Each structure stands twice: as structure tokens, then as C-alpha cells.
Amino acid sequence: MSQHSVTGANPVVAGQEAEQYLARISTAPEERGEDLREVARVVFPANRDLDSLPLYVDGPINLSGPSSAGSEAMGHPDDILSRRSVRIRPGRRVSFGSYFNAFPASYWRRWTVAEKVVLRVRTAGSGSLLVYRSNARGVSQRVEDRRVEGGQSSEFELTLAPFGDGGWYWFDLIADESGMELVEAAWLVPTAGRATGRVTLGITTFNRPDYCVNTIRTIAAAEGLDEVLDELIIVDQGNKLVSDEPDFPEAQAAMGGRLRMIRQGNLGGSGGFARNMYEVVEGRPGADGTEKSDYVLILDDDILLETEGVLRAVAFADMCRTPSIVGGHMFDMYNKPLLNAYAEVVNPYRFAWGPIEDLGGVDFAERGLRSRPKLHRRWDADYNGWWMCLIPRVVLEDVGLSLPVFIKWDDSEYSLRAREAGYPTISLPGAAVWHVSWADKDDAVDWQAYFHERNRLIAALLHSPYAKGGRMLRESLTTDTKHVVSMQYYAARAVLLAIQDVMAGPDRLHEVLPTRMPEIRAMKDEYTDARIVKDPAAFPPVRRSKPPKSQSGPRKPSKAALVPWAVRTVLKQTVKPVRELSREHPEASVAHMDSAWYALASLDSAVVSNADGTGASWYQRDPQQVRALVAESIRLHTELFGRWEALAQQYREALPRITSPEAWARTFAANSPAPRD
Structure with a gap:
């Protein structure tokens, strides 16, 4: 390995010192006695799903307009050989500078104890392997290039030092005339003595049994999850039960005893997720006493899960400097390359939530990661939605469980509460689920309008x-x-x-x-x-006595x-x-x-x-x-304005009490499950 594989941190050395330095960094990390952990494996779509391919393989760089990201780079769906391997056809160049397969170096630099990352790539056939990095402005720089032939393993030790404000690492493969394969690749970091944490996956559901059975199967079949998974808890609050689905027994058996079903009355998302939190805080009886997971990872019921994100979230949380909430992003289930929000914040003056400007509705089918300079800057979130969100048990024990608010604002309020106690929330690129888009819901004008207003x-x-x-x-x-x-x-x-x-x-x-x-x-x-x-x-x-004056309709x-x-x-x-x-x-x-x-x-x-x-x-x-x-609205808003300070004090004093495990335990006990449909 040449000295250029460590970017931006090479010392100016000469003579014997230079030889010693080159000898040291040319030695494989395991030969130097370092304990490395895989924190992000390079993966490809399950079931060769070409709709989501742009999230795994990047197309040509195009800063000015749409490009066929992903599909143009790969020759054919049969080129996806497995979850971890692909074929690169003769003369083709494939970039793994993509959402799921590039390494978000700036997030690891800012939030974790890691100082470097190691890239391991195993290939077959002949061609070129090129390693790149970017800065916070999205400018790319080649870090290393290497010829590979036959069956070969390549390793690159890469510093995280220059990634304070942003930047990613990734690699490309260029096949010779005979073609080549990526057998597998992974990003690893030194463990720094950190143990591997254990996680409980928590789902709450109301009458979506088919989605839940599919998620159970996905989790049961996922490679590598056994290393971190304690159990999957599904809190079923409906009357169309998950356990009544025809395929449930098979899915349950595939979990090997790591699935626990809990029934309770319909307490909404906040009540279901609070139950998941409660079970992690209280623990479960084990052979040697009470066993407790290190984390609960909350998942919505109506999702498609990229299981690699679970491993990444746990690994990231294990390496964080301080206990941190680690959230995953949400893609559109019916337009899979569309990311709803890259990072979300609460405007403190308006007290409104939403994505940072220009970071909502990111369509990776139009342009890939390398063509989007704004995504190379590190963006810090105020909260992460509970479609996928990992919360350390120590945070639950310190700041309490969810607010009892049914739906809306429970996730954002929790992150704000945790931040005030010193626990940040990080929306981690490369960890994500697919979820039904908000654009297909009427939640601003239906019964949910009540919860939007009250909970905000x-x-x-x-x-x-x-x-x-x-x-x-x-x-x-x-x-x-x-x-x-x-x-x-x-x-x-x-x-x-x-x-x-x-x-x-x-x-x-x-x-x-x-x-x-x-x-x-x-x-x-x-x-x-x-x-x-x-x-x-x-x-x-439709009839109207007088047609409108303008066909375009009224203007805002x-x-x-x-x-x-x-x-x-x-x-x-x-x-x-x-x-x-x-x-x-x-x-x-x-x-x-x-x-x-x-x-x-x-x-x-x-x-x-x-x-x-x-x-x-x-x-x-x-x-x-x-x-x-209108009269009632003016009256109530005037009264609320006059009582604001007193109400704020009242709610803040009550917060530890109403979010405590004891308060939630009483609510769980008081709400029996609904009868089966």
C-alpha cells in the first residue's frame, strides 16, 4: 500500500523515518494487533430489485440534470450475483459511491471515537480498483488506485481527520476485457475496546398483519443480525392480529425463539412504542437474572426494511462518544429511490418540523450521491422519525419513555427532550426503510388534525x-x-x-x-x-351560475x-x-x-x-x-396566549411523571386488547 492511501494526514518524513512509516502503514491492521469491526458491508438490493438499484450503485456523475443512476452502470439484473456480490462486465465502470454503499465519513468523524476506517475489497478477475473521497463541498478526490488480478483481497487504511464538516469515502471498479466480480466489500473501524451492543427491535401495529409478517420474515432471513439481535417485539393493538395470518407460524419459527408478541388496547403509536421502550427498560427474565438490551430500535409496521441499516445503526451507536439516538432515513415505498428527508429539524420560533431546506424529496433515480454536492456536507438533525430510530436504554432510563399523545410529535418531542439532557440525535446515512409517503395521506384535514394541533x-x-x-x-x-x-x-x-x-x-x-x-x-x-x-x-x-374569470384559478x-x-x-x-x-x-x-x-x-x-x-x-x-x-377560535387562542407561561410550567413539571415507566405500566394494565375481528 502506498503512503497516499492515508489522505491528508501523512507526516513529512525522510530517510529512515519514511521507510519506517511506510512499513507501518503497509502492514495489515490485523497484523498490527488491531481489533477491527465491520460497521458497513457493501450490499445490493434483495431480490434483484431494480427499482431501488440507484441507492446501491451510482451512475454517471451529472451535476446539471437527471441521469439514469444505477441502471446505466449495471449491465443486467443478472449482474447482481448475491446480496454482497456483483458482476462488472468487460470494459464497464461501476461506482459504489451510492447512498447505501459509500461510507459517511463525516458522521463517523463528528460523533464517534473512530479516527480511521479500513476498506476491505475482495475481487475476482482483472481490472482497476479506485478509492475516492469527497469534502463538504462535494468535490471528489482520488485517494488510491490499484490493479487487481485473479482472486485478490485489497485493503486500504483511510484517515477520518479531514472530514470535520462533511465528506464520504467510496470506491469504483473498472473491468478489463475479461470482466471481473466484486465478491464482497466492507468498511471497518478499530473497536477501541467497545463491546458489541445488543438490540431489541420494536414494532407497534394496528391492523397491518401482512406487513408485519413480511418484516418478521425479512429480519429472520437477514445475514448477520443474530450477532446483535436480542429479540423482536411486536405490540399488536388491533383486532386483525398478526398471529392470525396464515404465514405467521412459519415466520415465527424462522425467528428461532426471538419473536415476542404483546397484545394491548389501541394506544396509538406513542402507546405502542412506549410499550417497546418499557420492555427494554424492565428487561426480561434470563437464566442468570434479568437481561436487558442495550438499545431499542423502533420500526413502523408498514415498512420495507433494509436490514443492513440495523447493523449499521447498532455499530454506530456502539462507537458514539456519548449515548446517542441514531435514526434511519425514510424512502418512498412506491417510488423507491425517493428520499423524503435527509435531515429534519424543528424551527424553534415557529415550532414547526420538517426537512432542512433542499433536503426533502431527494430523488436518487435522477442524480446519484456523487452528483449531489449538498449531501456531502454533514447535516445535524434535531429529531428522527420513529419509522426507524434506535434509542439507547440509558437514555430511556434517564429521560423517560414517550409522551402519551397517541400520534404526532412523539418522536420529535423525545429527541428535543433527550438533547436537553445531553443526548444528541443523528440521522445516519446508509440506514433506512421504505414507507408509504405522506403525500398519500390526508392527515392535515382528517381526524389527525386534532393530534397535529394538540401535540405541537x-x-x-x-x-x-x-x-x-x-x-x-x-x-x-x-x-x-x-x-x-x-x-x-x-x-x-x-x-x-x-x-x-x-x-x-x-x-x-x-x-x-x-x-x-x-x-x-x-x-x-x-x-x-x-x-x-x-x-x-x-x-x-358541476354547475356554476357565473364561470370563474380566470381558468388558472385564484392566486395565493x-x-x-x-x-x-x-x-x-x-x-x-x-x-x-x-x-x-x-x-x-x-x-x-x-x-x-x-x-x-x-x-x-x-x-x-x-x-x-x-x-x-x-x-x-x-x-x-x-x-x-x-x-x-371563527369566534370560538379567537376566544380560545386569546385564552391560551394569556395562560401560556403557567401552562408551560405545569407541563414541564409533569413531564417526568407522565413519561415514567410506572405511569405507562398503569396505562398498559388499564387497556385490554380489542376482541379479534
């Missing part, structure tokens, strides 16, 4: 650094007003109920956990905008014009009579993607399709409801 307010009361929650209350009033002028009266009423429940204080959260969701859902019958009709022919034809008001626009619109909707024809015929048929609040506000009625395209609702303007909802 609770999180702000607990963690906002600003007086009165910063801009939180102003945005809350704006959101509710948008619902009202959009004829979304069900969602508007749900928001107001959420505010009332927040002002009722924290001690009722456990009590209402199993009941609030069915109560909110039962309100749907009172509102035409909440009733989903599956048959498009069930609605009368500017920030400067928003307040005057809102005043005029609310006055019009509260005073102006409804056009009679709109009661018999909808004035427009509005696609979900076009159902913006400023567009709906101009109509007296409309048939609006839902997010997944399975049905539609008839929105109808009702001045009486508008008047009542």
Missing part, C-alpha cells in the same frame, strides 16, 4: 425557548382560519378541541389516550366535508396582502349569502393537489378528492358555522 402545542409548551411560544400561536390561529375558509369545518373543530384539551393540563393525557381518537373520528358524521364517498357518480354534476396572496385578504375573505364568508345553485350542484371538482386554501375560499361548494384518490367529499360553505368557528 404540548411540545412547544415543553421546549419552546421563546415567550408565548414564539410564532406558534399566530400560526395556530392562521391554520385554523385556513380550515374555516376552505370549508374544512371538521378539521377546524378538531383544532379547537385540541386547544381545549391542552388547556385542561397534562394529567389527563394518559386518561384520554385510548378514547380521544375514536371520539374525534365519530364527529365525522356531523360534517359533509369529512364524509368520503367512493363512487364519483354519487355527486351531482402575498405575505403583505395576506392579512387584508383574510379579513375580506372571512367577512365575505360570514355575511355573504350562499349561492342557491351551490347547494344542489358543486361549483367545482377539485383535485387533491389543487385544493389549496386560497382556491377553496373562493367557492361556495366543491367536490374535493382525497389524497390517495379513493374517494371525494362535498365541501359546502356554511356562514353560520364560519361565524361560530
